[in-house]
Amino acid sequence: MKGLFSSDSIIGRALNKIGELVILSILWFFTSLPVITIGVSTTALYYATVKSLRMERGYFIKEYFKAWKENFLRSTALTVFFIVCLLGLWTALQMMGIELNDLSVEAIRNVRLDNKSAALGIYFVAAGILILLGALFCYVFPLASRFDQSGLKTLLMSFVMMIRFFYYSIAVLVILVGLVYMVIRLPLGIMFAPGLWALLSSFLLEKAFKKYTPEPDPDSDVDAWWMRLG
Secondary structure (H helix, E strand, O other), X not given: OOHHHOOOOHHHHHHHHHHHHHHHHHHHHHHOOOOOOHHHHHHHHHHHHHHHHHOOXXXXXXXXXXXXXXXXXXXXXXXXXXXXXXXXXXXXXXXXXXXXXXXXXXXXXXXXXXXXXXXXXXXXHHHHHHHHHHHHHHHHHHHHHHOOOOHHHHHHHHHHHHHHOHHHHHHHHHHHHHHHHHHHHOHHHHHOHHHHHHHHHHHHHHHHHHOOOOOOOOOOOOOOHHHHOO
């Protein structure tokens, strides 16, 4: 029984991974509290999860804060982009009297628009924009953790990949929405949901990333661990 739960056993290693996933999720939660740091925390979470948990390279806490520091400015700028988009969308809908969290005949009837069909159409356009932003979010910060490029290029690359790998986009977005819903219903789920999203999403996203990753120089001494993913 003692050997069954040793650090070298399958069960022991699995428990260690679960523990690391929980710690990373808690780190993500606390470093995301200022809201403006959600993006850089997500970038660091994805990087540490993939590099340390999946590929067993480096110490996961050290890798998290390393990625957090290196990607702070770019990821924060990208976070501002998402915040501005959401605030703009919310403001426009509020001005028309449309609430995104209340789609009903009565809600549409009460909007401050003469044409109720137009109001319903605007509602679904807004919902579509939210889905688009959600899918884009799923690519932007993992991409930021992998490619050293400007925020604008990261955003454009994310948009292209989101369309090109449409089924992956739907899958990672469904995982994200499902875990967010779980945390809303069960707040303690925040202790593992962020890390679980990063881990599950990586099995799809890394396949997409590999299409855009050049082969490393065979004469280089760099450990291109990311080429073994996907």
